[in-house]
Every structure is written in C-alpha cells, then in structure tokens.
Amino acid sequence: MPLYSITPVRLSLLIILLAVGAVSCLGQSTTGTVTMSATVSKFVEINSGGAVTLTGNSGGGVTTDGVANSPLAVSINLGELGPSNTNSFVTAQVPLKLRSNAAYVLSMVATVTSSGTTASRIGAADVGFGLGTISRTGLGVNAGADTNATSGDPTLAANGSVNGTTGRYEFTAVRSNLSAFSSSTTALSGPIIMNAVPRSNANGLTVPAFFAVKPQFFENGTTTISVTFTVTAP
Amino acid sequence: MQLRLFTFSFVIVVSFLAAAQTTSAQALDISSGGLPTITGAVSGSVTGSGNVRNDLVVTINFGEVSPLNTNSIVKVVVPIALRSNQPYQVSVTMSGLSNANAQAVQASDVGFGVQNLQLLGGAGKVCTQSTHIVQAPFNNDPAFSTSIGANGRVQYASSLGNLSGSTVILTGPQLSKNNNNNRQGSDGWTFDAIFTLTPQFFAPGVSSATLIFTISAGPNVPC
Numbered sequence: 001m002p003l004y005s006i007t008p009v010r011l012s013l014l015i016i017l018l019a020v021g022a023v024s025c026l027g028q029s030t031t032g033t034v035t036m037s038a039t040v041s042k043f044v045e046i047n048s049g050g051a052v053t054l055t056g057n058s059g060g061g062v063t064t065d066g067v068a069n070s071p072l073a074v075s076i077n078l079g080e081l082g083p084s085n086t087n088s089f090v091t092a093q094v095p096l097k098l099r100s101n102a103a104y105v106l107s108m109v110a111t112v113t114s115s116g117t118t119a120s121r122i123g124a125a126d127v128g129f130g131l132g133t134i135s136r137t138g139l140g141v142n143a144g145a146d147t148n149a150t151s152g153d154p155t156l157a158a159n160g161s162v163n164g165t166t167g168r169y170e171f172t173a174v175r176s177n178l179s180a181f182s183s184s185t186t187a188l189s190g191p192i193i194m195n196a197v198p199r200s201n202a203n204g205l206t207v208p209a210f211f212a213v214k215p216q217f218f219e220n221g222t223t224t225i226s227v228t229f230t231v232t233a234p
Numbered sequence: 235m236q237l238r239l240f241t242f243s244f245v246i247v248v249s250f251l252a253a254a255q256t257t258s259a260q261a262l263d264i265s266s267g268g269l270p271t272i273t274g275a276v277s278g279s280v281t282g283s284g285n286v287r288n289d290l291v292v293t294i295n296f297g298e299v300s301p302l303n304t305n306s307i308v309k310v311v312v313p314i315a316l317r318s319n320q321p322y323q324v325s326v327t328m329s330g331l332s333n334a335n336a337q338a339v340q341a342s343d344v345g346f347g348v349q350n351l352q353l354l355g356g357a358g359k360v361c362t363q364s365t366h367i368v369q370a371p372f373n374n375d376p377a378f379s380t381s382i383g384a385n386g387r388v389q390y391a392s393s394l395g396n397l398s399g400s401t402v403i404l405t406g407p408q409l410s411k412n413n414n415n416n417r418q419g420s421d422g423w424t425f426d427a428i429f430t431l432t433p434q435f436f437a438p439g440v441s442s443a444t445l446i447f448t449i450s451a452g453p454n455v456p457c
Contacts, residue, residue, distance in 0.1 A: 028262075028263040028317075028415070028416075028417060029263060029264060029265065029289055029290075030262050030263065030264060030448055030449050030450065031264065031290075031446055031447065031448045031449075032264045032265065032266075032289060032290025032291065032292075032314065032446070032447045033290065033291055033292070033444065033445070033446055033447075034290070034292045034293075034294065034312060034427070034429075034444070034445040034447065035292070035293050035294065035442070035443070035444045035445075036293075036294035036295075036296065036310075036344070036429065036442065036443050036444075036445070037294070037295050037296065037440060037441065037442040037443075038295070038296035038297070038299045038339055038431055038440070038441050038442075039277070039296075039297060039298055039299065039300075039439075039440050040298075040299055040300045040338070040339065040436040040437065040438045040439055040440075040441075041298060041300050041302055041438060042300075042438045043300040043301045043302055043435065043438075045301070099301075099435070100435075101300055101301070101337075101435040101436060101437060101438060102437075102438055139385070139386040140385070140386030140387075140435070142337075192337070192437070194435035195337055195385065195386065195387070195435065196336075196337045196338075196339075196343070196387050196434045196435055196436045196437070197385075197386035197387055197388075197434055197435055198301075198382075198388055198432055198433065198434045198435075199301040199304065199433065199434070199435070201386055201435075203386075
C-alpha cells in the first residue's frame with residue numbers, strides 16, 4: 001500500500017476541509033466597525049480685557065494699551081509720583097480676561113526696582129494692588145463663585161492709611177501691595193469658567209487689576225514695576 | 235464500510251455547502267470603501283484599510299478637541315463600500331459616549347453625515363426604477379452644517395445624537411450586477427461617512443464610542 005494512498009475516508013476529509021475553507025474565504029460581512037475617541041485636556045488662558053484706565057497722573061500715560069482678547073502686554077508710565085502731583089492717588093486699572101475649561105488659579109509675581117538708595121525710595125510696599133469686581137457674564141460663561149485673595153481696590157479707605165509713626169502712606173490690607181507678591185502668589189481662584197463653547201466665543205471672566213501709588217516725598221529717581229500674571233489649572 | 239463512510243461524508247459536505255450558499259450568497263456585504271482621512275486634528279489619527287476588499291474596521295482618534303486645538307473643526311471621512319443582489323438598508327448602532335457631565339463631549343457634539351454615494355466600479359448595479367436614499371437628517375456634510383446653539387455650543391444638522399438604537403441611514407435597490415460570492419473591487423457602491431468634532435471648552439477627559447454599520451435586506455423596491 002502506498003504511503004499516501006487516497007482512501008475514501010481521506011478523500012471525504014479533504015472535501016470537508018476544502019468546503020470549510022471555501023466558505024470561510026467568501027470574505028463577505030454584513031457589519032463593519034468604526035471606533036472613535038477624543039481627548040480634552042485642561043485649558044486656561046489669560047488675555048487683555050480691554051483698554052487701561054489711568055487716573056490721577058501728572059505726566060506719563062499708557063504707553064502700550066490693552067486690546068481686548070489679545071495677549072496681555074501693557075506698558076504704563078505712571079508719571080510724576082512726587083509731591084508735585086497733588087492728586088491723592090495715581091491709579092492704573094488693567095482689565096484682565098480669563099477663560100478655562102477647568103478650575104483655575106491666577107497667580108502673580110511682581111518686582112519693583114528703584115534708582116533710589118535710601119529707605120525713602122519707592123518700594124514694592126508703596127505700590128498698591130488689588131483685583132476689583134469679578135464678572136462672569138455672557139453666553140457660554142459658567143456661573144461660579146470665585147475667591148479674590150486680594151482686598152480689592154487699594155485706594156479704598158479701608159485698605160490703607162498713613163502710618164502714625166513714620167508718616168508714610170501704607171497699603172495695609174491683606175495682599176494690598178506688591179510686597180505680598182515678591183514670589184508667585186495666588187491672587188484669584190475659582191471653578192471652571194467656560195461651558196462647552198468654541199474658542200471663537202469671546203466671552204469669559206473679566207476682572208480689573210488695580211495698581212495705585214500715593215504721591216509722597218519719595219526719594220528722587222525712577223522706578224520700574226514689573227508684574228507677571230499666570231493662570232494655571234491645578 | 236469504506237463506501238458507507240464516503241457516502242456519509244459526502245452528505246455532510248453537500249449539506250454544509252447548501253447551508254453556506256443560503257447564508258452567504260452575495261446577498262449583502264459591507265466593507266472598507268477606501269482609505270479614511272482626517273483633517274484639522276492635533277495629535278489625532280485615523281486608521282483603516284484602503285483596500286475595498288477588506289472588512290470595514292476603522293479607528294478614529296480625533297485627538298485634542300479642547301481650545302488647545304486652534305483649528306476650526308476636526309473632520310474625518312470614512313469611505314464605506316456596499317454590495318448586494320437585492321434591496322438593502324444600512325443601519326448604525328452606537329455604544330459609549332455617555333458622559334454624565336453635560337459639559338463633556340456628548341453624542342450631539344460629533345457631527346455625522348452621509349455623502350458622495352457613487353458606483354464602486356463597472357460591476358455596480360445602476361437601477362432606474364428606484365434611487366438610493368440617505369435617510370433624514372443624515373444627508374449632509376456636517377463640516378458645512380454647523381451653527382451655534384442657544385447655549386453657545388456648536389451644533390450640526392445631524393450628529394451621533396440622532397442615532398437611537400439601530401438607526402437606518404441609507405436604503406436603496408440592488409447594488410451589484412453579479413452574484414459573486416467573493417468580494418470584488420468593482421461590484422457595488424460606496425459612500426462617505428463623515429464625522430466632525432469642533433474644538434470647544436469641553437470638560438477635560440477622554441471620550442470614546444463604537445459604531446457598528448450593518449447592511450441588511452431593505453424595503454422591497456424595484457431596480
């Protein structure tokens with residue numbers, strides 16, 4: 001008997017295998033599958049909320065103004081801050097606009113450098129700071145309660161006074177001057193700002209940042225104040 | 235004894251082939267209709283076969299759809315091929331994409347439409363007595379049907395939110411001229427399933443869904 005003789009049994013098995021193979025190779029299907037996924041990462045941004053308002057100044061002016069919904073890059077010359085400026089305060093109001101799809105934290109760091117050499121030069125404590133009324137309005141803006149870590153408008157009577165010992169005007173309220181922001185410090189925080197709307201929706205949370213200096217007998221010289229705002233989604 | 239075994243096997247084979255013919259005779263078939271494409275994505279992708287003889291197995295990753303993606307829309311076009319020797323219908327079922335947070339991506343945030351129904355090749359059947367009908371509201375390109383809803387959210391003329399259970403999206407007469415049991419490269423029709431997602435301030439997270447396209451016997455319309 002040959003080694004590979006085809007017996008009826010083997011022939012039957014071969015036919016069955018071929019039949020099964022043929023059917024399985026028909027390559028037809030009545031269903032198809034499409035699977036899909038998408039990722040939404042945390043997103044936060046800070047932009048200008050509009051034009052700067054400068055009041056009480058003698059000389060000076062807004063060098064680079066804010067443009068709503070554009071990157072925040074404002075430059076202000078506060079003008080004369082000595083006693084020749086008879087206004088009670090020189091105040092700059094800088095509108096900020098924040099947007100996020102998650103809880104946010106707005107922090108700030110400030111540096112104040114003066115050409116003066118004595119204790120009477122303008123220092124960080126002489127520059128009042130505060131965040132004003134927070135507004136969450138407009139289509140697509142989520143309602144939520146924000147926490148203002150500052151004391152608001154630094155020129156409010158409750159936020160400063162003349163030091164009875166030194167005679168120097170001081171911003172005394174909590175986080176009411178730039179000395180509280182020598183390192184990155186939270187100024188504002190809150191829940192998600194925007195509902196599910198496209199980026200082309202220009203609404204958001206707006207808040208004015210107040211900077212104020214009371215003209216005094218400061219040491220002669222020039223002073224540069226640099227403030228950086230950073231918003232994060234922890 | 236051997237003759238009895240052979241006879242028994244022969245009967246089994248004949249029965250098997252008869253059953254196979256009944257269930258698979260070029261009746262209805264759905265497959266890839268070509269290479270899928272994606273535009274406007276950031277870190278997104280789409281994979282699928284460009285060979286119309288291969289099964290429809292497509293994986294879409296829309297990528298980043300928060301405002302970090304500054305493109306106006308992410309659009310995916312999935313060509314799908316159909317073959318039949320009888321009237322047909324195509325239905326879609328969806329699973330997943332049920333985020334509890336209303337601000338997260340929802341089914342209604344994914345635009346879905348059917349366009350570009352066309353012959354796959356010379357062996358595709360052109361019927362003169364009936365037309366292929368894209369069922370409402372899916373006969374649109376969602377990339378060009380966007381609008382802003384009362385809540386400020388982007389909405390589409392049709393979306394995955396219009397799918398409920400097994401939803402028929404397409405019906406029509408016979409699709410193929412021949413009666414070939416094997417998938418050919420030119421024996422049916424194709425259409426584009428179009429999916430869109432507009433980047434928005436969605437709540438953070440990862441969303442996913444699975445769609446199953448099914449072709450089955452449709453309304454008995456003449457060819």
